């Protein structure tokens with residue numbers, strides 16, 4: 001058996017990183033919001049997203065000619081870190097900014113770029129991800145939502161599930177079958193941009209453990225999608241979706257969903273914790289530093305135009321385990337009784353983290369699947 005090593009980039013700190021962080025912090029200081037755990041999924045606030053867009057903090061990597069800011073992936077990384085660390089309500093625009101915009105830049109037509117990218121950069125156009133189906137999650141190639149060609153476009157029929165924020169989003173990038181699966185089952189898949197307000201779209205809520213509504217089942221019944229809203233090449237949906245997953249799995253949101261808990265824990269134990277507590281918290285901080293380096297190295301690879309799927313899977317697997325470890329440590333270190341509406345900041349944040357925690361290691365691909373990808377990438381499987 002031949003093992004392969006991962007070659008991780010070590011990008012230098014950005015020369016103007018401190019100024020950029022200060023700009024985001026200055027923006028956040030003018031905003032009123034209650035910091036949340038998992039804010040990139042739980043904190044849906046379209047008005048906040050619009051103000052963030054006006055501030056120039058969305059669409060950072062979109063070229064200026066499409067209404068963006070022509071900044072680098074690593075600059076965007078700094079901004080998203082600051083927003084997540086503050087627990088700011090960034091969910092509305094998150095998916096469009098993180099992965100739809102890069103996909104449109106890579107695979108979209110000029111008309112699609114001109115139509116969607118300026119709106120995304122202004123925080124005015126939100127996308128959902130239509131990948132999973134009732135019988136298709138880990139085995140994504142088995143999707144059965146079908147797009148049948150008709151005059152001028154396609155009629156799409158099928159069911160998507162676990163579709164975060166489909167009830168607030170404008171569009172859903174939908175993975176569907178447009179042709180036979182072939183031997184690999186990766187053929188005949190395509191990505192269509194479905195207008196969630198179109199006739200035949202029915203968005204039905206699925207309640208979370210906490211009773212909140214962020215998930216949906218999206219039923220598509222002969223929904224017309226014009227040819228102009230096919231993303232990329234018909235039949236190349238598998239390759240396209242894989243490139244999207246490198247963005248989806250590797251960013252700071254895979255390490256920082258529970259950062260507000262860690263920050264509040266540090267405040268709660270005060271400047272002189274006993275040695276055992278200091279060691280336990282210090283270990284978490286050291287792990288975060290290492291994970292951050294790994295995640296930044298993937299950002300640098302994305303910047304270089306690569307598709308670092310194996311490294312992204314590693315970030316996702318280790319990072320989401322870390323996010324849950326933060327919650328566990330906070331719960332064990334202090335005599336708190338976490339529950340929603342508890343009043344105390346730490347109790348509230350830990351309760352949010354406990355309720356959201358089961359999803360960390362499932363969404364965007366489960367830990368078992370991530371381990372398989374890493375094992376194959378390293379040549380050990």
Ligand SMILES: Cc1cc2nc3c(=O)[nH]c(=O)nc-3n(C[C@H](O)[C@H](O)[C@H](O)COP(=O)(O)OP(=O)(O)OC[C@H]3O[C@@H](n4cnc5c(N)ncnc54)[C@H](O)[C@@H]3O)c2cc1C
Nearest residue numbers: 129130131132137138162163164359362363364365366368
């Ligand atoms: C918070 C959250 C938000 C989400 N948002 C979206 C969204 O917006 N859009 C979207 O399309 N989807 C979304 N999802 C769905 C998510 O992508 C799927 O839950 C995930 O891919 C797993 O699929 P599944 O739930 O069908 O589980 P299954 O694929 O049925 O897996 C069940 C269990 O079997 C294990 N398993 C399956 N296959 C293997 C294997 N080959 N080897 C080892 N173990 C295996 C899995 O690890 C898992 O533990 C979201 C999920 C969550 C939790």
